[in-house]
Amino acid sequence: PRWITKLEVRKFKLKNEENFTYGETPIFTIYQIITDLSNVLEKVGESKFIDLGCGVGKCVFTASTIFQIHSIGVDNIGTFIKKALKIKKIANFIGIKKIDFVKTDIEDFLKENEFSQDTIFYIASTAFEMEFFQKIIELIISKVKQGTIITVSKDISKDFRKKLKSKHNKTIFKLFSKEYFFSWGKSKVFVYRFFD
Numbered sequence: 001p002r003w004i005t006k007l008e009v010r011k012f013k014l015k016n017e018e019n020f021t022y023g024e025t026p027i028f029t030i031y032q033i034i035t036d037l038s039n040v041l042e043k044v045g046e047s048k049f050i051d052l053g054c055g056v057g058k059c060v061f062t063a064s065t066i067f068q069i070h071s072i073g074v075d076n077i078g079t080f081i082k083k084a085l086k087i088k089k090i091a092n093f094i095g096i097k098k099i100d101f102v103k104t105d106i107e108d109f110l111k112e113n114e115f116s117q118d119t120i121f122y123i124a125s126t127a128f129e130m131e132f133f134q135k136i137i138e139l140i141i142s143k144v145k146q147g148t149i150i151t152v153s154k155d156i157s158k159d160f161r162k163k164l165k166s167k168h169n170k171t172i173f174k175l176f177s178k179e180y181f182f183s184w185g186k187s188k189v190f191v192y193r194f195f196d
Contacts, residue, residue, distance in 0.1 A: 057084035126153035146195035
């Protein structure tokens with residue numbers, strides 16, 4: 001996967017090249033994160049789950065199959081999306097229908113879509129440059145009425161939250177933070193809730 005990522009980033013001259021370091025969220029980790037979230041929030045299953053940088057879709061398939069959440073994976077690496085779509089055909093065959101994948105840039109996806117229902121955004125932001133990370137967070141806050149943001153390794157600072165609140169008239173607060181296991185070792189995950 002790391003080799004595929006590097007190859008496609010260079011071959012297709014993908015923007016934000018520095019933010020394409022590959023790492024995976026294991027199935028048991030995303031299962032634990034969503035379980036912990038559902039212990040804090042009611043009606044998680046009525047939300048939409050969007051994985052920004054989904055790879056082959058492990059988090060998307062877990063959210064959809066185990067938690068019955070309509071799930072969308074977004075990635076700009078074509079090889080990963082093709083593999084995810086092959087797995088989706090099998091999922092459709094056995095009756096799992098709440099799964100979609102989109103091959104596009106994260107920023108473009110957020111700018112071009114409307115989000116009418118409560119949405120959970122999962123961002124494995126470990127390798128993201130801080131400027132890019134903050135741009136993604138601000139796009140989410142500006143486009144979505146209410147939702148949850150799950151970030152890996154990067155905290156949304158109090159100062160940045162204050163800036164977002166005054167600029168977009170949204171309340172944003174930390175629900176919890178906790179360490180989980182990833183393909184590279186343990187990392188802290190931060191979970192935020194926001195609304196008008």
